[in-house]
Amino acid sequence: MSYRFTDLTDACAIEWRAYTEHDFVRQLASGRLKDEAFRHYLKQDYLFLMHFGRAYALATYKSRDMAELRHGLEGLKTIIDVELELHIDYCREWGISENDLATLPEARATLAYTRYVLDTGNRGDLLDLHVALAPCLVGYGVIAQWQAKQPFTVRGATNPFEKWMQMYESDAFQSAMRDEITWLDARLADITPERFAQLTTTFCEATRLEIDFWQMGLDQAD
Incomplete structure (x- = not known):
């Protein structure tokens, strides 16, 4: 049997839908999300991006040929040199300074996910690491597509979160998402059912x- 990334999302369909259609992203799309919930998310997402960079550094270390090495290095450079700088600039628009970000304590949800990804990558191989990261890189692109189709989504200046939605529906991000799915499809194609079961557990x-x-963001605002 030949597996694809969609087999992972199908195997975790309940979790995948609960994530990609979560009330946080519903409220964000409709413009009803509380500002304090979004600010808390932005701060913690900065910390997540830092660990995401560490994960790509680990992916570079785990690489076994030049193609994988270049892939990991490009991902690391994009996160550190582009995404983090863009995130810092966006946080400033929400009244969050770079000094605020530098002194943040990590929330339990941030600790749990980032350390799970890094531990998975340390224990496993490059495929294990990418599967653990897929809900973020692929998921955000899927969420942006889903938001764009919903009747309750408010677009334009009347939605304070319009720029966030634009980032993840952009051609650049959607292209990166498609590239990641292609990478995963190529490596999932020839694994055994036992290996797929292991990766399904990781993905779920x-x-x-x-x-x-x-x-975490919604709870912070309660």
């Missing part, structure tokens, strides 16, 4: 931890 757990990351 990582998706549940992403659900907790969304919920």
Whole structure:
């Protein structure tokens, strides 16, 4: 049997839908999300991006040929040199300074997901690491597509979160998402059913931890 990334999302369909259609992203799309919930998320997402960079550094270390090495290095450079700088600038628009970000304590949800990803990558191989990261990289692109189709989504200046939605529906991010799915499809194609079961466990757990990351923002605002 030949596996694809969609087989992972099908195997974790309940978790995947709970994550990609979470109330946090519903409220964000409709413009009803409380500002304090979004600010808390932005702060913790900065910390997550730092650990995401560490994960790509680990992916570079785990690489076994030049193609994998270049892939990991490009991902690391994009996160550190582009995504983190863009995130810092966006946080400033929400009244969060770079000094605020530098002194943040990590929330439990941030600790749980980022350490799970890094531990999975340390224990396993490059495929294990990418599957643990997939709910973030692929998930955000899927969420942006889903938001764009919903009747309750408010677009334009009347939605304070319009720029966030634009980031993840952009051609650049959607292209990166498609590239990651292609990478995963190529490596999932020839694995055994036993290996797929292992990766399914990783993917489902990582998706549940992403659900907790969304919920963290809503709980902060209660």
